[in-house]
Amino acid sequence: MKKAPTRFYLSEDQMPRQWYNLRADMKVKPAPILMPATMKPATKADLEPVFPEKLVEQELDDETRYFGIPEEVLELYKLSRPSPLIRAYQLEKELDTPAKIYFKFEGNNTSGSHKLNSALAQAYYAKAQGLEGVTTETGAGQWGTALSEAGAAFGLPVNVYMVKVSYDQKPFRKSVMQTFGANVVPSPSTETEVGRKILEQFPDTKGSLGCAISEAVEKAVTTPGYRYVLGSVLNLVLLHQSIIGLESKLAMEMLGEYPDVIVGCTGGGSNLGGLMAPFMQDKLTGKADPRILAVEPASCPSMTRGRFAYDYCDTGCITPLAKMYTLGSGFMPSADHAGGLRFHGMSPVVSQLYHDGYIDAVAVEQTDVFDAAVKFARCEEILPAPESAHAIYGAIQEALKAKETGEEKTILFGLTGTGYFDMTAYESYLNGSMKNYIPTDEELEKGFASLPKVPGEE
Amino acid sequence: MKKAPTRFYLSEDQMPRQWYNLRADMKVKPAPILMPATMKPATKADLEPVFPEKLVEQELDDETRYFGIPEEVLELYKLSRPSPLIRAYQLEKELDTPAKIYFKFEGNNTSGSHKLNSALAQAYYAKAQGLEGVTTETGAGQWGTALSEAGAAFGLPVNVYMVKVSYDQKPFRKSVMQTFGANVVPSPSTETEVGRKILEQFPDTKGSLGCAISEAVEKAVTTPGYRYVLGSVLNLVLLHQSIIGLESKLAMEMLGEYPDVIVGCTGGGSNLGGLMAPFMQDKLTGKADPRILAVEPASCPSMTRGRFAYDYCDTGCITPLAKMYTLGSGFMPSADHAGGLRFHGMSPVVSQLYHDGYIDAVAVEQTDVFDAAVKFARCEEILPAPESAHAIYGAIQEALKAKETGEEKTILFGLTGTGYFDMTAYESYLNGSMKNYIPTDEELEKGFASLPKVPGEE
Numbered sequence: 001m002k003k004a005p006t007r008f009y010l011s012e013d014q015m016p017r018q019w020y021n022l023r024a025d026m027k028v029k030p031a032p033i034l035m036p037a038t039m040k041p042a043t044k045a046d047l048e049p050v051f052p053e054k055l056v057e058q059e060l061d062d063e064t065r066y067f068g069i070p071e072e073v074l075e076l077y078k079l080s081r082p083s084p085l086i087r088a089y090q091l092e093k094e095l096d097t098p099a100k101i102y103f104k105f106e107g108n109n110t111s112g113s114h115k116l117n118s119a120l121a122q123a124y125y126a127k128a129q130g131l132e133g134v135t136t137e138t139g140a141g142q143w144g145t146a147l148s149e150a151g152a153a154f155g156l157p158v159n160v161y162m163v164k165v166s167y168d169q170k171p172f173r174k175s176v177m178q179t180f181g182a183n184v185v186p187s188p189s190t191e192t193e194v195g196r197k198i199l200e201q202f203p204d205t206k207g208s209l210g211c212a213i214s215e216a217v218e219k220a221v222t223t224p225g226y227r228y229v230l231g232s233v234l235n236l237v238l239l240h241q242s243i244i245g246l247e248s249k250l251a252m253e254m255l256g257e258y259p260d261v262i263v264g265c266t267g268g269g270s271n272l273g274g275l276m277a278p279f280m281q282d283k284l285t286g287k288a289d290p291r292i293l294a295v296e297p298a299s300c301p302s303m304t305r306g307r308f309a310y311d312y313c314d315t316g317c318i319t320p321l322a323k324m325y326t327l328g329s330g331f332m333p334s335a336d337h338a339g340g341l342r343f344h345g346m347s348p349v350v351s352q353l354y355h356d357g358y359i360d361a362v363a364v365e366q367t368d369v370f371d372a373a374v375k376f377a378r379c380e381e382i383l384p385a386p387e388s389a390h391a392i393y394g395a396i397q398e399a400l401k402a403k404e405t406g407e408e409k410t411i412l413f414g415l416t417g418t419g420y421f422d423m424t425a426y427e428s429y430l431n432g433s434m435k436n437y438i439p440t441d442e443e444l445e446k447g448f449a450s451l452p453k454v455p456g457e458e
Numbered sequence: 459m460k461k462a463p464t465r466f467y468l469s470e471d472q473m474p475r476q477w478y479n480l481r482a483d484m485k486v487k488p489a490p491i492l493m494p495a496t497m498k499p500a501t502k503a504d505l506e507p508v509f510p511e512k513l514v515e516q517e518l519d520d521e522t523r524y525f526g527i528p529e530e531v532l533e534l535y536k537l538s539r540p541s542p543l544i545r546a547y548q549l550e551k552e553l554d555t556p557a558k559i560y561f562k563f564e565g566n567n568t569s570g571s572h573k574l575n576s577a578l579a580q581a582y583y584a585k586a587q588g589l590e591g592v593t594t595e596t597g598a599g600q601w602g603t604a605l606s607e608a609g610a611a612f613g614l615p616v617n618v619y620m621v622k623v624s625y626d627q628k629p630f631r632k633s634v635m636q637t638f639g640a641n642v643v644p645s646p647s648t649e650t651e652v653g654r655k656i657l658e659q660f661p662d663t664k665g666s667l668g669c670a671i672s673e674a675v676e677k678a679v680t681t682p683g684y685r686y687v688l689g690s691v692l693n694l695v696l697l698h699q700s701i702i703g704l705e706s707k708l709a710m711e712m713l714g715e716y717p718d719v720i721v722g723c724t725g726g727g728s729n730l731g732g733l734m735a736p737f738m739q740d741k742l743t744g745k746a747d748p749r750i751l752a753v754e755p756a757s758c759p760s761m762t763r764g765r766f767a768y769d770y771c772d773t774g775c776i777t778p779l780a781k782m783y784t785l786g787s788g789f790m791p792s793a794d795h796a797g798g799l800r801f802h803g804m805s806p807v808v809s810q811l812y813h814d815g816y817i818d819a820v821a822v823e824q825t826d827v828f829d830a831a832v833k834f835a836r837c838e839e840i841l842p843a844p845e846s847a848h849a850i851y852g853a854i855q856e857a858l859k860a861k862e863t864g865e866e867k868t869i870l871f872g873l874t875g876t877g878y879f880d881m882t883a884y885e886s887y888l889n890g891s892m893k894n895y896i897p898t899d900e901e902l903e904k905g906f907a908s909l910p911k912v913p914g915e916e
Contacts, residue, residue, distance in 0.1 A: 005470045006536035012463045078464035079548070079839045090537070090611070108566050110841045110876070152836040153548070172630075172881030179835055179884050377637055378610040381537045383568045418568070420878040423630035426637050 004255050006089060010082040016246040017069055019239045021058075022277045022349060024065040025284045028356055030235065030348035031323035033059075034310060039454055042320050050217060052134075052227050054125040058236040067239060069121075070128075076120050076153050080109035081243070085251040086415075090379040092399070099402035099409045101395055102257070104248045104275065105382070106416050110176070111146035113340075113385065113417030114271055115231050118240035119143070122229045123150035123158075132225030133157035137187065137212030139267075140340035140387060141166050141173030142417055143231030148182035159226075161187040161215045165206035169337075170421045187212035194218050194316035209268075209343045210329050214316030232268025233313060233322070233347050241274025248412060249278045259290050259412035261398050265390035266294040266303065266361070267340050269347025275414040276359075283358060294354070294361040295394035297369070299437045300333045302326055302346045303354055303361040305444060310454040311345055321452065324351040327439075330450025334437040337366060337425035338386040344447065362394065365436040369393050370429040373419070385417040386425050462713050464547060468540040474704040475527055477697045479516075480735045480807060482523040483742045486814055488693065488806035489781035491517075492768060497912055500778050508675060510592075510685050512583040516694040525697060527579075528586075534578045534611050538567035539701070543709040544873075548837040550857070557860035557867045559853055560715070562706045562733060563840070564874050568634070569604035571798075571843065571875030572729055573689050576698035577601070580687045581608035581616075590683030591615035595645065595670030597725075598798035598845060599624055599631030600875055601689030606640035617684075619645040619673045623664035627795075628879045645670040652676050652774035667726075667801045668787050672774030690726025691771060691780070691805050699732025706870060707736045717748050717870035719856050723848035724752040724761065724819070725798050727805030733872040734817075741816060752812070752819040753852040755827070757895045758791045760784055760804045761812055761819040763902060768912040769803055779910065782809040785897075788908025792895040795824060795883035796844040802905065820852065823894040827851050828887040831877070843875035844883050 023029055032041035047056040058067065069077070088101040106114035126134050133156060138144025144160040151158035160182050167174060167186040174184045187207050188195040194214040198205060205211070213230070220228035231237060252258060262279055264272030272294055282288035296303055302325045311326040313319040326345040327333075333342040346354075353359050373389035375396070376382070384392060395413040402409040419426065428434040439447075481487055490499035505514040516525060527535070546559040564572035584592050591614060596602025602618040609616035618640050625632060625644040632642045645665045646653040652672040656663060663669075671688070678686035689695060710716060720737055722730030730752055740746035754761055761783045769784040771777040784803040791800040804812075811817050831847035833854070834840070842850060853871040860867040877884065886892040 006533075007470070007538075009467045012465070075464075075547075076839070080465075089533075110835070110839055112878075116839075149839050153839065172878070175881040175885045175888065176841060176878075178888055179832055179841060181836065374637055377568070378639065381534070381568055381574075381607050381611065383634060383637065420570075420630070420634075423633040427633045430633065430636055 004087055007084040007086050008251050008255060009084050010247060010251055012078055014250065015077065015082050016243055017074065018066040019069060020242040020246060020277050020281070021061065021065055021067060021239050022242065022280055023062040023235060025281050026352065027284070028352060029062045030352045034321040034454065036312070036317065036321060049221055050228050052122065052126045052129050052131060054129065055122060055236050058239055059234055070124055073120050073124050080116060082247050083108060085248055088380055091376060094375065094379050095396065095399050095403065097399040097403040098406060099399040099411050101399055102252065102412045103415045104244055104412070106244060106414065107418035111142055111149055112420060113142035113146065114241060114244060114274065115143040115146035116149060117243055118231060118237045118270065119146035119150035120153065121240045123147065123154045123156050126227060126229065127154040127156045131227055133159065134227055134229045135159040135216040135220040136229050136231065137161045137209060137216045139163045139166055139209045139342060141170050141421060142340060144184065145173060145176050147229065147231065148177040148180035151182060152180040158182040159219060160184045161189065161212040163187055163207040163209060163212050169424045173421050187215050189215060191215070192218045194318065198315065208315055208333060210313070210315035213314035214318055217314065217318055232270040233345065235349060237270045238273035238347060238349050241270045242277040244274040244414065245277040245279060248275065252412070257410055258288065260409045261291045261293060261411045263293045263295060263391050263394040263398065263411065263413035265341060265387050265416065266296045266346065266350065267387060268343050269350035271414050271416045273347050273350050280353065280358065292359045293394050294359055295390040296361060296363050297338050297341050297390065298363040298365045299439065300327065300342050301363040302344060304363040307448060307451065308351060308355050309451055310457055311451055313345060321454065322348045324348050325354065327444060328447030328450040331447030337422065338390065340387040341390065364390055364393050367429065367434055367436055370434065372396050383419045384415060385419040386422050388416045391415065462545050465542040465544050466709050466713060467542050468705060468709055470536055472708065473535065473540050474701055475532065476524040477527060478700040478704060478735050478739070479519065479523055479525060479697050480700065480738055481520040481693060483739050484810065485742070486810060487520045488810045491778040491780050492912065493778055494770070494775065507679055508686050510580065510584045510587050510589060512587065513580060513694050516697055517692055528582055531578050531582050538574060540705050541566060543706055546838055549834060552833065552837050553854065553857050553861065555857040555861040556864060557857040557869050559857055560710065560870045561873045562702055562870070564702060564872065565876035569600055569607055570878060571600035571604065572699060572702055572732065573601040573604035574607060575701055576689060576695045576728065577604035577608035578611065579698045581605065581612045581614050584685060584687065585612040585614045589685055591617065592685055592687045593617040593674040593678040594687050594689065595619045595667060595674045597621045597624055597667045597800060599628050599879060600798060602642065603631060603634050605687065605689065606635040606638035609640060610638040616640040617677060618642045619647065619670040621645055621665040621667055621670050627882045631879050645673050647673060650676045652776065656773065666773055666791060668771070668773035671772035672776055675772065675776055690728040691803065693807060695728045696731035696805060696807050699728045700735040702732040702872065703735040703737060706733060710870070715868055716746065718867045719749045719751060719869045721751045721753060721849050721852040721856065721869065721871035723799060723845050723874065724754045724804065724808065725845060726801050727808035729872050729874045731805050731808050738811065738816065750817045751852050752817055753848040754819060754821050755796050755799050755848065756821040756823045757897065758785065758800050759821040760802060762821040765906060765909065766809060766813050767909055768915055769909055771803060779912065780806045782806050783812065785902060786905030786908040789905030795880065796848065798845040799848065822848055822851050825887065825892055825894055828892065830854050841877045842873060843877040844880050846874045849873065
């Protein structure tokens with residue numbers, strides 16, 4: 001039999017021209033998001049002051065199965081898509097496993113991650129609506145970079161609130177965003193009311209995604225012609241990210257493969273949500289039954305130790321509430337190096353599917369993740385982002401299990417990005433100063449205490 | 459007519475299985491390299507204590523037209539090759555030019571550059587010979603990273619002497635190399651005699667490629683089982699880099715294209731040498747006559763203002779002498795941000811062809827290069843390395859000329875790498891503190907004064 005290629009690219013003609021909306025096939029839909037003032041389900045009119053119109057439509061639509069990708073977005077997707085599906089031959093050899101390990105590599109673009117898939121879509125819709133600009137937050141900096149790139153592509157001004165810990169740990173990320181013309185502010189900042197309040201209460205805080213979201217939302221709704229855009233968690237983001245899974249599935253079909261296990265890292269859930277989408281469709285419709293594995297950091301274990309409850313998406317409690325696995329918006333995550341996974345909640349779609357038993361989840365400690373990252377780098381010549389390395393860890397575990405049982409399993413994982421801006425983290429791993437952190441039950445309880453009371457929910 | 463794809467990938471089956479040795483088709487061969495002690499042409503026996511055996515053979519062979527790429531090297535090439543040939547549609551639109559701009563993108567691997575092409579070959583041959591390890595130098599850090607990756611792939615220890623200015627400007631490059639298991643030392647160091655001497659004479663020196671080469675060579679010849687490997691300048695490196703041009707030419711043929719102009723940045727000459735190789739073959743054999751344009755920094759203008767003469771490749775004057783365009787091994791380049799182009803000499807192959815009129819050259823100032831880099835980044839969503847941006851500048855100039863004349867020229871340039879580790883440079887450009895530097899004639903004369911006297915040469 002002919003050996004499968006190491007890197008497999010679809011041609012541009014084969015690139016999907018529609019996003020797939022997983023919600024259309026969910027038997028139990030994700031619970032509606034609630035407006036904080038009324039605790040009633042959000043309507044189009046409620047959300048349009050915050051988000052671009054077309055994105056609100058996509059967010060609220062649980063029924064439409066496919067959305068056409070605008071021609072302008074497709075053209076810009078082609079600057080980095082289709083992304084390669086890679087067979088990790090060298091890693092397989094190193095692990096001496098009978099498993100076949102494939103990964104979908106989303107890091108071959110300047111944002112260094114899959115975030116560009118949604119950034120281009122969101123910037124396009126904002127521009128098409130005639131907006132003056134958008135605000136957003138960024139954690140590890142990948143989303144902020146992606147949106148800055150997208151802003152440059154469509155001539156749309158972009159304001160980025162960057163979580164302070166990342167701003168400090170990743171000094172060069174800021175310059176990349178500025179190179180693409182974005183305005184970058186460390187969060188919490190004194191530019192917003194919510195930022196000033198948080199600084200008053202916690203003067204030494206290194207910030208959090210939740211806090212940066214609060215600031216970006218406040219800035220958007222108080223600036224004429226501006227809207228807020230978000231790079232994870234939301235249904236609309238998972239919709240755009242479905243292109244990862246659609247390409248992966250088509251490429252695997254062309255190689256005569258179907259994954260037994262699909263592994264993704266989870267912070268807000270957009271990467272796993274996108275990667276698994278068409279495979280989850282098979283699962284929901286009874287066509288196939290792959291195992292779907294979410295890997296999260298033990299330092300911010302929203303799925304494995306969180307509650308399935310309505311919660312705010314931000315620390316300032318000004319966003320709508322989503323029903324999701326959450327540690328509580330008051331949970332203060334440690335300065336773990338996988339900044340992109342340091343969010344207290346989880347995508348409502350991923351949460352509902354996890355709740356309904358369609359997804360498995362594990363939490364992993366930081367040094368184990370970096371063991372996997374370095375092993376992978378030396379085999380596959382790609383330096384992974386710490387976030388992505390969670391998925392690598394999960395895939396290696398699955399491959400080692402297959403070695404024990406002797407099964408020739410087919411594993412697919414999502415390599416969401418590269419770690420060129422995470423060298424501070426790698427340094428601390430290499431010099432042995434990296435620490436692991438697992439929140440105590442008491443610390444979690446403090447976070448849960450911040451969960452809002454919602455009429456009709458337990 | 460069908461629109462050409464934005465990114466075009468050859469399949470793995472179509473990847474060249476041989477390197478092309480341009481010297482075989484040169485009417486005037488590059489002059490032989492001379493041993494410093496005797497000023498006589500270097501023999502195999504002279505060079506084998508310094509370089510791995512097979513590489514010495516490749517270096518000295520001016521006749522063999524094609525060299526087979528070892529199977530093990532091909533397998534590892536597949537981790538990042540074939541690299542894409544990209545049509546810069548967005549840049550064309552921005553420039554409003556009738557020219558078609560293509561670029562071959564070599565930055566989609568962790569070394570961030572084309573250097574991996576030769577690193578994998580050299581590490582393979584070193585390992586196959588049973589060596590204990592290799593030493594090398596690195597400027598911008600791309601070659602050092604590439605060799606570290608290659609060392610990890612073949613289980614070969616790697617010692618890297620990194621030019622101090624880059625070590626300081628690019629703090630994270632070091633960590634990347636260490637992640638791949640390499641030992642990294644800032645140069646000049648106190649580890650070698652030549653390093654100690656230079657530090658004595660110039661205690662504040664920020665180092666130079668020439669000086670780092672001296673240290674790496676000294677270390678290799680004084681350590682049992684070690685050899686020295688070099689990532690540019692040498693004939694053997696151009697041989698390995700020919701894969702860039704071979705892939706480019708095949709891809710363009712498949713798209714029904716042939717370049718009117720081929721643009722490359724030049725530091726040591728390996729990138730331009732590799733990119734132009736099969737097109738230069740057409741030129742030398744009368745099949746076609748594309749313009750070949752070398753773009754170098756005005757701060758280190760070896761082709762446009764240097765002398766065509768025998769010179770040492772290093773500052774310490776311990777390497778063999780090559781006949782090349784050179785500013786003199788005593789020329790002390792300024793702390794220009796394109797560290798990878800800051801070498802006093804130029805590949806003997808590129809030099810001879812330039813001398814014989816087959817190549818045009820221009821020198822460009824730093825801020826103009828960064829203007830081009832930022833314009834390109836915002837159009838094409840790729841953050842280029844400062845080195846590569848010299849080629850972008852050249853390509854843009856060619857496209858603007860085509861706009862003036864109304865010609866539908868086809869331009870091909872080499873985008874050798876990404877600039878993720880060059881954010882210090884981008885920062886200084888963005889905040890306006892970046893300075894241009896052009897050496898005065900007096901400064902050049904000082905460099906020329908260091909040129910050695912060689913019997914039989916003027």
